[in-house]
Amino acid sequence: MESHIRYLAALWFQRQSRRLGKQLPGIRQAEDIECVHRARVACRRLRAGSELFTDWPSAKRHRRWQCGLRRLGRKLGQARDKDVQLIFLSDQWDRAPSLQVRVGLAGLILVHQAQREAAYRKADKAVVRFRKTGVLQEIQGQSRRVLRQVNVSQEELLLWPLWEGAAEKIQLYTDELTAYAPSLQHGQDHTSHHAMRIAAKKLRYSLEILSPLLGPAVHPVLQALEEFQTRMGQLHDCQVWLMELEAFQDRKHLRRMRKKWEKVGLGSAWNAEAFRAAVCWLQEDRRLAQAKLLEEVGWFWHARLQEEVGDRLARLVQQALLRGSEASEGPQRQFALGWRS
Structure with a gap:
């Protein structure tokens, strides 16, 4: 492995491992929920580095x-x-259209707190x-x-070529992103x-790792990927809620819910009808949100992200591949020209 690649790997792993290490004590104390979020992101980025620097x-x-x-990362x-999910349910409390729905929301909050x-x-x-x-x-x-x-400056990194393994990863994630795009027309x-959200996330993390080689010109691509990933994450949350709420209609779930209420001394306040009312209200809310988000991500893909990854990113990868000595220019040029085929 060339020195600049080892340097990039070490720089990325050092940065992300420090971030992970800082969050682990907070997870044990369970006082700040952002500790779990930040640690999870650091785990993802470390795994993205492992996929890129396979040797x-x-x-x-x-x-x-x-x-x-x-x-x-799984836990x-x-x-x-x-x-x-708990933050979402708490936010819905003030929006509840009736006391009956609020009673049902209280049941859902109780279940999710236990979970x-x-x-x-x-x-x-x-x-x-x-x-x-x-x-x-x-x-x-x-x-x-x-x-x-190894000591490599930022200026020196911009002179080094992108290695073919990294370009292949970028192409793989870009191809996956493009292949799943038609699914945005199907709710x-x-x-x-x-799968499209995961491909966007992997592409974004890979480009973050490689940004010292690609230069500032990659920042608009990263920004577009981050915005798209956020919207797709919101869409995913809606879809998860709809599946979970559908499952709550089952009688077995209702029996489990009642047992949890009785366990904490709230058995006399149990109201199956109120719980069903809350579930139905949330289902309608999530369906409307899902339809809106699908429209937004579809527009964003066609209006911005498709051009960023299919045009700007392709040019940046070709330019980075074509850097280097005259001796290696031939094979790199052939690979670059085949990158978009």
């Missing part, structure tokens, strides 16, 4: 790091999802297990060693919508 630092360590980060994701507590207990255990693996210390130690050995194609 760094070694195959064995690469697998170990990926496994540890994946396990931690953090479950905890974060419950935080987001959040369980998710945080699992996240806490995952943090303990992750610390014991020593993966975080390994990442930080390896990054420090490389950064002490019920949740699987493709989710």
Whole structure:
């Protein structure tokens, strides 16, 4: 692996591992919900780095790091999802059209609070297990060693060519993003919508890692991807809510809900009709929000993002590939010309 690639890898892993390390104590204390969110994002970015730098630092360590980060990230994701759902339900309280709906919302909040507590207990255990693996210390130690050995300035990085493996990753994620775009015309194609969101996220993180090689010109692409990812995340949340609310119509769910109320001493306040009223009201609200978001993401893709990844990004990748010595210009040029085919 060339020195500038090792430098990029070490720089990225050092930055993200520090961010992750700062958030882990806050997860254990469970006082600030943003600790879980920030730690989850750092895990995702570290995993994105592992997918891009597949030979760094070694195959064995690469697998170990990926496994540890994946396990931690999964539990953090479950905890974060419950935080987001509770925030949403609390926000709906003032919008509730009737007292009956509010009583039903109280039941939903109670259930999600219990689920959040369980998710945080699992996240806490995952943090303990992750610390014991020593993966975080390994990442930080390896990054420090490389950064002490290799010193590359920003100006020098802009003179180095993009390596073909990185260009192939960019092309893969861009192709996936484009392939799933027609699904935005189909409101019920949740699987493709989710896959398109993941492709946008992977492309964005990869470009963030490679931005020292691509230069400031990549910033509009990153901004567009971030906006698109935010909208797709909101759409995904709507779709998850609709599936969950549909499941709450089941009688087994209602029985579980009543048991939870009785467990905390609220059995006399249980009202199945109020709960159904809240579920129906939320379903209608989420359907309307889903339709609006689908229209917005469809417009954003055609009006902005498609051009950014299909035109601006393609040019930047070609330019970065074509940098380098005269000796390597031939094969790099052939690859670059085939990038958009």
